[in-house]
Amino acid sequence: MTETSRRTSIGAQRNLQSRDAILDAATAIITEAGLAGFSIEAVARRARAGKPTIYRWWPSKGALLLAIYELQKPDLRMPDTGKLEEDIFLFLKGLINHWRNSPAGAIYRSIVAEAQSNPDSALAIGNYMTDRYEWIGAILKHHQQRGDLADWIDTDIAGEQIASFAVARLIMDRLERPDEDLRQAARQFAKGLRTQ
Template sequence: MTPPPPTQPKGPRSRDQVLDATLALLSEAGYARLTVEGVASTSGVHKSTLYRWWPDKAALVADALASRMDTGPLPDTGNTRDDLTSWLRGTIANYTATPAGATMPALIADLAGRPGALDAFRAAFLTERRTNCATVIRRGIARGDLPPDTDVELFMDALAGAVFYRQLVTGLPIDPDLPTRLVRILGL
């Protein structure tokens, strides 16, 4: 679950309005053109109030993404290959088929330049998603589908890293068969 902003908004309805407005504007304008002023206007919450709840645009967007994007499936089909393929399909859909996911590269670039901001985003956004994937991998180790000395962190990086590399660097297609091919390359 995503931790609340440093100062919790007056009510869940206001917070929900702000986060929904943030995602709506992200999908319309993209990260670069999104403004706190626009979010305030769209959500009906005063701009100064937003700055009390979130220190800046990046923190607001990070919270919106963390609280609204799916954490991905935690499949248990009895088959590690199918579980990992399902998890990867959910991850791909999150980052390629949603307007919010498309903003991730710009958000991460913005957060990277500020001490502590990227770490806070990782804690709010990535922790639960990685925990789900680690559970699937550890279950595969327990079943004997993966070697007992499998480096769980590296395995997760290899799965998700291939997707992000294609999305951000090479521009190669992220086709429907990619999860199956990735899991096969990783030995399943």
């Protein structure tokens, strides 16, 4: 191994360690102090990192918040039981339970709040949510191909409607509602999407 390759390897390790320290610091701050106490300056101080280093990894506060959220989020897959209503119900229940039983709900609420006043954050969050809608839409597309959804349904928009229902519950602090509410919502979504 040459001296040059040794230096490159050490530098890469330092960069990854710095990234992890920033994520750890950011997670701690948002959990302890909420959005009001969260800033790039506070994260830099706690992580003992420079602000330029943080911005190299994440171009906005919203992008950093999304990175923290992704660390909290399990692999929530859209179920594919073959039954449209059950798939929607299980997806909503899994997401809402995760938000209710982990720091992820408070973090996501902070992300939505940050997007209201920061255009860069709004763009990052908008891109993230578009990916989520398309991901849900891809499962709905399978139901459409089976003939369960009407041909005229735009599955990406349908995915947005389902996800937005969950986000509204989070923002309005209505995550404690009974499962029967979610079953009713899933039933209404499914009946509206089905081929008549």
